[in-house]
Amino acid sequence: MAKLMIGPPHYELMLHPLIKKNYGKWLYHEHVKPGVIKRVSETGDVLFTVRAAIPKIVSVDFVRSLCDIADKYCDGYIKFTSRHAAEFLVVNEEKVDELIKELESLGLPVGGTGKSFKPLIHTIGWNHCHTAIVDAPGLAKAISDTLFEYYKRNDLPAKLKIAIACCLNMCGAVHCSDIAIVGIHRTPPTVDDEIVSKFCELPTLVASCPTYAIKPKILPDKRRSVEVTAERCMGCGNCYTVCPGMKIINPKYDGLAIFVGGKVSNAKSPPMYSRLVIPYLPINPPRFPEVTEAVKKIVDTWIKYAKPDERIGEWIERIGWEKFFKLTGIPFSDKLIDDFIFSVPTFRTTTQFKY
Numbered sequence: 355m356a357k358l359m360i361g362p363p364h365y366e367l368m369l370h371p372l373i374k375k376n377y378g379k380w381l382y383h384e385h386v387k388p389g390v391i392k393r394v395s396e397t398g399d400v401l402f403t404v405r406a407a408i409p410k411i412v413s414v415d416f417v418r419s420l421c422d423i424a425d426k427y428c429d430g431y432i433k434f435t436s437r438h439a440a441e442f443l444v445v446n447e448e449k450v451d452e453l454i455k456e457l458e459s460l461g462l463p464v465g466g467t468g469k470s471f472k473p474l475i476h477t478i479g480w481n482h483c484h485t486a487i488v489d490a491p492g493l494a495k496a497i498s499d500t501l502f503e504y505y506k507r508n509d510l511p512a513k514l515k516i517a518i519a520c521c522l523n524m525c526g527a528v529h530c531s532d533i534a535i536v537g538i539h540r541t542p543p544t545v546d547d548e549i550v551s552k553f554c555e556l557p558t559l560v561a562s563c564p565t566y567a568i569k570p571k572i573l574p575d576k577r578r579s580v581e582v583t584a585e586r587c588m589g590c591g592n593c594y595t596v597c598p599g600m601k602i603i604n605p606k607y608d609g610l611a612i613f614v615g616g617k618v619s620n621a622k623s624p625p626m627y628s629r630l631v632i633p634y635l636p637i638n639p640p641r642f643p644e645v646t647e648a649v650k651k652i653v654d655t656w657i658k659y660a661k662p663d664e665r666i667g668e669w670i671e672r673i674g675w676e677k678f679f680k681l682t683g684i685p686f687s688d689k690l691i692d693d694f695i696f697s698v699p700t701f702r703t704t705t706q707f708k709y
């Protein structure tokens with residue numbers, strides 16, 4: 355078992371001895387099979403990574419179970435990825451299949467490496483956020499179940515990264531994921547003058563709005579409150595964060611939007627921002643059929659038509675947005691495919707787009 359040491363002076367004690375010995379000397383890696391990566395060092399050492407998806411919110415008992423497995427197979431070391439997965443580092447190749455069997459018997463599926471559907475990133479939802487439009491973990495489960503086959507395969511055109519943000523604040527990596535599902539408020543906040551005048555600091559409230567949609571007003575009884583210019587409001591919910599009198603959640607009108615084509619940069623191409631392709635889908639828990647169907651349709655179309663190594667954004671860049679909408683059957687409207695910063699051509703900035 356590894357020693358329990360926390361803090362920078364002891365950081366190297368948290369590295370598996372084989373990683374420490376080969377630090378900076380790794381030559382290459384191979385995707386052996388879904389969920390298993392073989393890493394080879396110039397010293398001749400070999401290390402196997404076994405990746406298992408794990409829940410985002412877990413109990414200490416659950417973490418202890420992971421640690422027991424790491425003690426048994428990995429000399430007491432474990433690694434966590436930014437996409438909610440645990441990685442077990444195995445020196446002895448003969449232990450790999452035994453480890454996979456044990457992880458899967460605990461309900462922790464092994465996969466998500468290479469050209470596969472990676473574990474989905476999602477925000478925290480109603481677990482402890484006040485502006486959540488949707489139960490993001492529940493939606494993550496429904497989408498992951500729908501695409502589970504692609505988590506267990508590594509023969510997709512390229513890697514597939516999906517993210518969910520339960521409001522426009524987008525705590526998740528939605529801007530740079532292949533597919534992003536974003537919770538949207540479609541109505542401006544309703545102002546509760548009683549709460550605003552009694553409990554909220556008005557300059558902070560007015561300044562919280564990124565689109566200058568909030569302005570002060572004087573009530574007939576001379577108390578101070580605010581009013582919202584509806585046309586300016588983008589439904590971000592920032593005002594509700596600083597003042598509980600700005601009620602933004604509206605189950606009747608809130609919904610989900612889908613963006614596609616984002617990715618972070620790699621050696622061969624720069625980063626790409628995801629763009630809006632479906633402006634509204636209803637929120638239908640617990641299995642969100644409208645969303646899972648739309649995501650599956652986009653993924654299956656990409657798998658059918660993309661060339662090897664093309665991420666979704668790269669595939670769309672090659673075939674053009676018109677063809678994307680045609681192939682997927684998603685209806686186009688002039689409200690779509692704007693990106694967040696307007697720094698790349700969209701239908702508003704190019705004469706090449708023919709819709």
Ligand code: SF4
Pocket residue numbers: 477478479483484485486487519520521522523524525526
């Ligand atoms: Fe809260 Fe919005 Fe972040 Fe979700 S995306 S956790 S609702 S701030």
Ligand code: SF4
Pocket residue numbers: 542543562563564565566567568582586587588589590591592593594602
């Ligand atoms: Fe401004 Fe956002 Fe509040 Fe709308 S929801 S009024 S855009 S802070």
